[in-house]
Amino acid sequence: MTSLSTKLSELDKAGKPVQVGIIGAGKFGSMYISQSFRTPGIRLAGIADLSADRALASLKRTGYPEDKYDATAKLSVSEGIKAGKTAITTDSAALIATPEIDVILEVTGNPSAGIRHALLCCEHKKHIVMINVEADVLAGPLLARKAKEAGIIYSMAYGDQPALIAELVDWARTAGFEVVCAGKGTKHLPEYHYSTPDTVWNYYGFTKEQLDSGDFNPQMFNSFLDGTKSALEMAAVANGCDLSPPSNGLNFPPVGIWDLPQRLKPTSEGGQNEKNGTVEVVSCMETDGRWVFNHLRWGVYVVIKAPGEYQKECFKQYGLQTDESGWYAAQYKPYHLIGLELGVSVASIMVRGEPTGQTKTWAGDVVATAKRDLAVGEKLDGEGGFTVYGRLMPAEDSMSISGLPIGLAHGWVLKRAVKKDQRLSWDDIEFTESAQAVAVRKEMETIFKAEFKAQKINGVNGHA
Numbered sequence: 001m002t003s004l005s006t007k008l009s010e011l012d013k014a015g016k017p018v019q020v021g022i023i024g025a026g027k028f029g030s031m032y033i034s035q036s037f038r039t040p041g042i043r044l045a046g047i048a049d050l051s052a053d054r055a056l057a058s059l060k061r062t063g064y065p066e067d068k069y070d071a072t073a074k075l076s077v078s079e080g081i082k083a084g085k086t087a088i089t090t091d092s093a094a095l096i097a098t099p100e101i102d103v104i105l106e107v108t109g110n111p112s113a114g115i116r117h118a119l120l121c122c123e124h125k126k127h128i129v130m131i132n133v134e135a136d137v138l139a140g141p142l143l144a145r146k147a148k149e150a151g152i153i154y155s156m157a158y159g160d161q162p163a164l165i166a167e168l169v170d171w172a173r174t175a176g177f178e179v180v181c182a183g184k185g186t187k188h189l190p191e192y193h194y195s196t197p198d199t200v201w202n203y204y205g206f207t208k209e210q211l212d213s214g215d216f217n218p219q220m221f222n223s224f225l226d227g228t229k230s231a232l233e234m235a236a237v238a239n240g241c242d243l244s245p246p247s248n249g250l251n252f253p254p255v256g257i258w259d260l261p262q263r264l265k266p267t268s269e270g271g272q273n274e275k276n277g278t279v280e281v282v283s284c285m286e287t288d289g290r291w292v293f294n295h296l297r298w299g300v301y302v303v304i305k306a307p308g309e310y311q312k313e314c315f316k317q318y319g320l321q322t323d324e325s326g327w328y329a330a331q332y333k334p335y336h337l338i339g340l341e342l343g344v345s346v347a348s349i350m351v352r353g354e355p356t357g358q359t360k361t362w363a364g365d366v367v368a369t370a371k372r373d374l375a376v377g378e379k380l381d382g383e384g385g386f387t388v389y390g391r392l393m394p395a396e397d398s399m400s401i402s403g404l405p406i407g408l409a410h411g412w413v414l415k416r417a418v419k420k421d422q423r424l425s426w427d428d429i430e431f432t433e434s435a436q437a438v439a440v441r442k443e444m445e446t447i448f449k450a451e452f453k454a455q456k457i458n459g460v461n462g463h464a
Contacts, residue, residue, distance in 0.1 A: 004344065007351040008041025018350045019045040019081060021095045021126075023117060024107035025058040026217070028131055028160075031339025032105065034062035039343050045101060046077035048092040055088045061213075077101065096120045103127045103346050105157075107339075109220065111135040111407035112437035118143045119440075122150035129345045129356075131157040134383060137235045137366050138407030138437065140359035142444035155355030158348070159341030161300050162236040164333060166357030168302040169241045172331070177304040180276050180328060181264040182243060185296030186230050188252040188283040194371045195226045196386045223384030227252070228366070228406060231392040232383075234279040235364035240357050244278050245364040249391045255282040256294035257301070258321050261328035264303045269325070276305070279364070279392075301332035362448050365398035366390040367423045368409035374418040380429070382410030391423060396452050399445065402426045408437060 011017055018041060022029055025047055036044040049055040052073040059069050069086040077098040080087030089095055096104055096117065104126050106117045114135025121128040128147065130136045136143070136156070147154035156163035161184045169182050187203075195203060197218035203225055206216065223229045231250060238245050253272060255263045264280060265271030273280065284295035306312035306327050315322050320329040345356045368380070368388040380387050383406055390406035398405075404424040412429040433439060 004347040004351060005039070008039060008347055010041070011351070012040040017041050017043045018346060019043055019100050019102045020105060020346055021046045021048065021077065021098065021101045021103070022105040022107060023048045023092045023095065023113075024109065025049040025051075025055040026107065026109065027220075028109075028339045028342075029105075029107040030058040030062050031337075032107070032342040033058055033064060033339075035340050035343060037065060037068055039347075042343055042346055043081075044086045045081050046087040046089060046095050046098065048089050048095040050090055052088050052090055059086070092117060093120055096126055097124050101126055103129065103349055105129045105131060105342065105346075106135070107131045109134060111138045112435070115139050115143065115437045115440050118154065119146070119436075121152060122146050125150060125152055127153040127155070127349050129155045129157050129342070129349070131160060131339075131342070133160070133162065133229070133232045133236050134407045136359060137232045137239070137364070138405050139440045139444055140236070141239060141362040142440065142447065144359040153349050153353070153355050154358060155345055155349060156236065156240060156357030156359075157342055158344035158356040159336060159338045160233075161336055162233050162240065163345070163357040164300045164336055165237050165302070166240050168300060168331060168333070169237075169243070172302050172304050176307065178276060178307065179241070179243065180266075180303040180305050181273055181278050181280055182237060182241065182300075182302045183234060183264075183280045183282065184230070184300045185282050185284055185298065186224070186252070187285055187297055188225075188227060188230070188281070189285055189287065189289070190252075192225050193227050193369075193389050195222055196371070197222050197384065198386075200225055219384040221384070223390075226371075226384065226389040228383050228390035230281045231366045231390040232406070234281060234392055235366050236359070237279050238364035239359045239361055242277075242361055242363065244275070245392045245394050246274060246278060246280065247394060247397070249393065250281050252281055252283045254284070254286045254292045255296075256292045257296050257299075257330070257332055257334075258294055260296075260301055260330035260332065261303055261321065261323040264330075265305075265323060265328045269328075270323075271328075296332060296334065298336060299332055299334040300336065301330050303328060303330045305329075362395045362444070365393050365395045365403060366406045367393050367398050367401075367403035368406045370418045370420050370422050370424065372420050374414055376414055376417050378414050380409045380412050380414070383407070385410075388424065393423075395448065399449055399452065404429060405441060408441060
């Protein structure tokens with residue numbers, strides 16, 4: 001990674017900066033916008049948002065130089081590039097179709113929009129950083145394949161936790177270690193699953209001044225609190241790193257950094273995980289509400305195992321915090337800077353031709369789960385809302401119950417009553433298969449259903 005800034009500077013000196021288009025000027029998008037003009041060799045060519053005023057407000061709020069953007073929002077993206085100004089548009093398709101654009105950053109958080117934009121990037125041969133984890137989990141295993149067929153790079157977002165976890169997993173495997181468990185920290189208590197946009201701020205404790213800043217969407221923040229976002233991110237990690245979700249969903253154990261190796265090893269070795277090679281989210285809160293000592297609320301981690309006595313002794317010699325046996329150790333990063341670090345993905349794609357994490361298979365899925373008893377005729381309101389939260393499941397288990405993905409649990413009307421904590425299925429809702437996101441998801445389910453079946457047949461034959 002040490003050469004990225006050097007290579008970007010070379011592009012800048014050659015007058016060939018990377019031209020970036022971003023879709024979505026919310027919190028994550030604003031964080032990238034605030035840094036985008038600070039790296040030689042990268043230019044923010046255009047911002048697409050449903051509201052031009054919101055995009056302009058983001059530029060002003062983040063300190064973007066006034067002489068570097070079109071405050072009239074009238075220039076096309078191509079005209080803006082020629083004028084050396086960031087253009088603003090409400091037409092995301094036009095942004096993607098702009099010939100000069102190299103990389104698209106998809107930051108809408110809307111899974112249907114994410115799928116549409118990814119397919120347009122395939123059509124127009126634009127690399128895409130899918131910051132939209134909702135879309136990535138809903139259809140990423142198929143979108144990544146379509147991107148490869150189109151000759152473009154489909155990447156996770158550096159700065160977001162899945163990409164940082166993928167980096168730690170890659171480090172471990174490259175160094176020759178077995179990955180025992182990988183994941184992140186968060187703030188979670190069991191009752192948070194049932195939080196709604198009306199209760200979210202009571203749990204977070206933000207000040208009125210913070211909430212008035214314009215960066216805080218209650219439903220979006222509630223999706224972090226109720227466990228949905230954690231489930232989505234761990235599904236993305238499982239799919240990108242070929243790791244296994246816990247069979248009964250995330251446990252959110254209260255674990256500090258010193259206890260990671262002891263707690264997050266297999267039960268057969270005195271830990272609490274089902275097996276090696278899993279994902280898990282650790283909470284910074286004890287179940288009684290006390291803060292965990294040396295918690296990892298903002299960070300990411302990987303637990304590894306020494307492959308032999310020699311390496312085990314090296315763990316001890318170099319001061320690694322291990323479990324009581326000395327065989328298991330952890331590496332972690334205590335913080336992540338989200339959109340402020342996103343430029344690393346752009347640089348990696350454009351000067352190395354490599355994604356910063358990428359969906360490889362379909363190992364994990366996130367299924368909509370009732371927050372309360374739901375009646376026939378009720379309308380689902382999606383991630384972070386009042387009706388459902390997302391629960392992580394192995395993808396094959398989700399297929400076996402026809403699980404309704406959380407990314408599509410919005411706007412549909414229930415045709416069957418659902419009990420609290422029950423996982424919803426396609427059979428519970430009235431839906432239309434003609435919607436693009438539904439069609440793409442159904443296409444993916446059909447493909448992987450056949451592949452799962454073939455794997456089982458080959459597995460049986462392999463043991464015969």
